[in-house]
Amino acid sequence: METWLTDMDGVLVHEEVPIPGAVEFLDALKASGRQFLVLTNNSIFTPRDLRARLIGSGLDVPEGAIWTSALATAQFLADQRPEGRAYVVGEAGLTTALHDIGYVITDRDPDYVVLGETRTYSFEAITRAIRLIDDGARFLATNPDVSGPSLHGKLPATGSVAALISAATGRSPYYIGKPNPLMMRSALNRISGHAKSTVMVGDRMDTDIISGLEAGLRTALVTTGSTQPEQIETFPYRPTRVFGSVADLVPIARGEQPF
Template structure:
């Protein structure tokens, strides 16, 4: 194991499931902190701020700083700022997206927008669909925080940002610029934040189509953990559908540590 390696780690399905931590997640993050190994928690979830994500994780016993969290909302704001095509935005989304856009200096819902930016919006309506379509037909650039069509929730799967985008695209005929995993946009930004070559970065996640595909396309090493979307029963089917092969397939994060020989053996299994 090259001790200069960094890690891009998925959240839901990798470190926790809803309001429950996944076994060994807290110990894994604690080990990275103790060894001083660089990592970034990369999420397609656009609804929450990094502070909210970190707070949620601390409630689950996983100690992380907000600075270690990078969301698709932050990546969308970064992408748009780099385009220099204007600062007026028509937003469809929730607090995480709003705060990220405002922090980057964008004006929301003022005048004729330069962008329509869309993430998950659990109050999405026909009126919002109509307004977005009209804005796009008037020439605004369409930016989608993440392509996830379904999201896990405590009550089961629910439609995600990608499902809303499908309706907007069908009505407007405009395809969005996709920011979140597996897009190379968020992957390049996340790797840049680590300050390491892509070949020295491990991408760890439970979703073959987003985490692993994004990592492979970015030139990173990849590890699929079987604790979320991918399970021991469906992992090979999920990988075949995604058309990718990870460097490692791991039962969980403890197995990842074991396969990479990251730990010195001092109590990892006993500190879940």
């Protein structure tokens, strides 16, 4: 395969602990000269922040090889309504991405309300978002994940807050991140990749694998994260191949074995 897309959590790291084989997998991709991107639905952090966090976990991923749902959302907005206005509920990863495409972040007559993940959701900000949507702002969200992990247990994520806003407004958001195949296509465009020669590596059938499939990519499920081997047959679609971990993908990334 000429181009690789890979999920981050559950594939390369788990709770900031590197998954065995992840270092060797990334080294193999870099040594082969193949283009690759690490994808994440997390919109909290900028690629620079994520690179620093990954280095802290022992994984050296170039800043330019990280593609977040915030960046994909910004790309969507740049294509749909260049230099527009948005009211943002989210963190620096999202606000920085929107500033970088020339968007004005404002609560005065915005074109969009853009919801991302944050650890400091405020009642005031959510109320303002609801009223702006009622007044005609279009509703976008970076990703539909309803919860995320933490050291102390489950955390509410973007999808949960989106459901609250939808219940209050009667309006559903357009989600940009996985499982929307738009996330994959924007990533491919980022590195000038082609679907037929790209593989998507993920740990979740209902996000990584389905979005890769719908974008026309080959897919590799690793069973070090959310979807366990016994659950695969419960889905009406299948990954191209199943692996125990990214360690099993190292010879393929090196070009020593075909996918």
